[in-house]
Amino acid sequence: MSTVLEPATPAAVPGETFQETLGRLAGAQKGAKGAPAYSRFVNRKLGRVLAAVAFHAGLTPNAVTGISALCTFSGIGVLALVAPSWPVGVLVAALLAVGYALDSADGQLARLRGGGSPAGEWLDHMVDALKIASLHLALLVGVYRFEPVERGPWLLVPLAFSVVSVVLFFGTLLNESLRAQHGARTRAAHTTDERPSVLRSLIVLPTDYGLLCLVFVLLGAPLVFLSVYALLALATGGFLVLACSTWFREMGRLVR
Structure with missing residues (x-):
C-alpha cells in the first residue's frame, strides 16, 4: 500500500537522466520505521525503478495504479480459475509481486511530478482494499474448485486470513486518520533521532504482503503451500492481536 499525498520532490530539470531520477527518488523516500523486510528492502527499491521508468515514459500516477491493478487482479483471477501447478504458481507470484512493486511506484511517481492528489490517494486505497478483500477468497475458490487437497478444515484458512487481512488494513488506515486528526503525524514527522530497526523489519516479515506474494510459487505442492500459508x-493474526492492544493505548493517549 502506498500513499500518494507525500511531500513533493523538486520538479525534474530538462535533460535529467534515468540515474539522476533514481537518485532524486532515493533521497525522497518515506520513513522506513515499522516496514516489514520485503517491503522495505525489496519492494521499495523495485518501485523506485518502476517509478523512474514511468516518469520518463510520461505516465501519470493514476495510470501506474491502473497497471498495478491489472497485474494484481490478473494474478487473483488465475488463482481462482486455473488448476494449481508449478507454472501457475510462478505466474501468480510474478503478477502479484509486480503489482505490489507498481503499487509502491505510483506514490513515488506522484512525488516526482510535484505531489499527489486526494483523488489519487482514494484510487490507490480502493484498489488496495479490493485486492486485500479478494486475494484470499480467490484462493478459497480455487481450493474448492480443483480440490488439490481434501476439502475440510483447509477451507477455513483462507476465510480466516481474509478476515485478519481486512481488519489489519482497516485498522492501519484508521490509525493514520486519527493520528492526523489529533496532530500526531505532524509531530512524528519532526522526529529524526530514531533510526528504523532492521531487526523489527525481520521480525514482522511474516506479515509482509510481499512475502505472501512469493509464497504462491509453492502452488505446485499444494500441501506444502497451504502449510506455509497457514503459518x-x-x-498475521497474532500480530493483529498484539497491535490492537498497542493501538488502543495509543489512541487513548491521543485523546489527552
Whole structure:
C-alpha cells in the first residue's frame, strides 16, 4: 500500500537522466520505521525503478495504479480459475509481486511530478482494499474448485486470513486518520533521532504482503503451500492481536 499525498520532490530539470531520477527518488523516500523486510528492502527499491521508468515514459500516477491493478487482479483471477501447478504458481507470484512493486511506484511517481492528489490517494486505497478483500477468497475458490487437497478444515484458512487481512488494513488506515486528526503525524514527522530497526523489519516479515506474494510459487505442492500459508495467517493474526492492544493505548493517549 502506498500513499500518494507525500511531500513533493523538486520538479525534474530538462535533460535529467534515468540515474539522476533514481537518485532524486532515493533521497525522497518515506520513513522506513515499522516496514516489514520485503517491503522495505525489496519492494521499495523495485518501485523506485518502476517509478523512474514511468516518469520518463510520461505516465501519470493514476495510470501506474491502473497497471498495478491489472497485474494484481490478473494474478487473483488465475488463482481462482486455473488448476494449481508449478507454472501457475510462478505466474501468480510474478503478477502479484509486480503489482505490489507498481503499487509502491505510483506514490513515488506522484512525488516526482510535484505531489499527489486526494483523488489519487482514494484510487490507490480502493484498489488496495479490493485486492486485500479478494486475494484470499480467490484462493478459497480455487481450493474448492480443483480440490488439490481434501476439502475440510483447509477451507477455513483462507476465510480466516481474509478476515485478519481486512481488519489489519482497516485498522492501519484508521490509525493514520486519527493520528492526523489529533496532530500526531505532524509531530512524528519532526522526529529524526530514531533510526528504523532492521531487526523489527525481520521480525514482522511474516506479515509482509510481499512475502505472501512469493509464497504462491509453492502452488505446485499444494500441501506444502497451504502449510506455509497457514503459518503466515497465524503469524498475521497474532500480530493483529498484539497491535490492537498497542493501538488502543495509543489512541487513548491521543485523546489527552
